[in-house]
Amino acid sequence: MENLRERISSLKKKRNAIILAHNYTLPEVQDIADLVGDSLGLSLEAAKTDADVIVFCGVTFMAETAKILNPSKIVISPEPDAHCAMAGMCGPEDIKEMRRRNPGAAVVGYVNSTAASKAEMDVCCTSSNVLDVVSSMEEQDIIFVPDSNLGAYAGSRAPSKNMILWKGFCPIHQSITAEMIDDLKREHPDALVLVHPECRSQVIEKADVIGSTEMMIRSARESDNKEFIVATELGMKHRLMKECPGKSFYFPDVALCGVMKMTTLNSIVRCLETMSPQVSLPADISERAYNPVKRMTEIK
Numbered sequence: 001m002e003n004l005r006e007r008i009s010s011l012k013k014k015r016n017a018i019i020l021a022h023n024y025t026l027p028e029v030q031d032i033a034d035l036v037g038d039s040l041g042l043s044l045e046a047a048k049t050d051a052d053v054i055v056f057c058g059v060t061f062m063a064e065t066a067k068i069l070n071p072s073k074i075v076i077s078p079e080p081d082a083h084c085a086m087a088g089m090c091g092p093e094d095i096k097e098m099r100r101r102n103p104g105a106a107v108v109g110y111v112n113s114t115a116a117s118k119a120e121m122d123v124c125c126t127s128s129n130v131l132d133v134v135s136s137m138e139e140q141d142i143i144f145v146p147d148s149n150l151g152a153y154a155g156s157r158a159p160s161k162n163m164i165l166w167k168g169f170c171p172i173h174q175s176i177t178a179e180m181i182d183d184l185k186r187e188h189p190d191a192l193v194l195v196h197p198e199c200r201s202q203v204i205e206k207a208d209v210i211g212s213t214e215m216m217i218r219s220a221r222e223s224d225n226k227e228f229i230v231a232t233e234l235g236m237k238h239r240l241m242k243e244c245p246g247k248s249f250y251f252p253d254v255a256l257c258g259v260m261k262m263t264t265l266n267s268i269v270r271c272l273e274t275m276s277p278q279v280s281l282p283a284d285i286s287e288r289a290y291n292p293v294k295r296m297t298e299i300k
Ligand code: SF4
Pocket: 024, 059, 084, 085, 086, 087, 112, 170, 171, 172, 173, 233, 257, 259, 260
């Protein structure tokens, strides 16, 4: 593994590349990344980097988002088949149909969407800024795609808005049940419960803290508590343990996202050597998706 790390480090210099990795990627990938974070943090970094090449370790919509923000840069997605299941649940035609059925409503879309879907949105959001984005909208009627759990959570915090929800969900967060949290709470009664808002509402009701992966890390770091039950994808454990030494984290063991684990050190070496596969988007999609994504990075 040391050889692979050295190889990545020298290729990175040669290509003037930056490596961005999502909090759910493999531990060894997180360890060689220049920045590990959630979708918002990584998008912000992608928007301001002066590197020539962005290697995005995560799933394909994330690399597409980086390309939308940086059309002139080379963006590489080491595993081009790492597609997020939720992003595939709502396509551009679905959004157009929702608009036809709800004239006057604004479309807020979770960043976990394809570039073609983003091109049909008014604004994108992440789980970090969803509440700010929804409450910043002038329109009262908000079509929210694709995540029904995140949309329902945002609606519960913005009661003046009429949320019109698409029926998508993250299969990983959806597999976490309230009973699993109750079982972990029985085993660890002093643990604080941190819940990602992609979880179903019955799980969100069990939370002491609801928030994105970055908010979870901040809460765990700043809390006096020593134990935490964490309702999100298991990849988060690595960063939590690294940044919060001496604290313990308990996850529902079903929460494993296979596509987030596809990127390996080998795939990063391969893509830096061959400079492929590069993300390429049709110009009209890239142009129309720019404003919704840019607005997302401006609402923090
Ligand atoms: S954890 Fe869920 S939302 Fe995230 S990439 Fe996997 S399937 Fe998509």
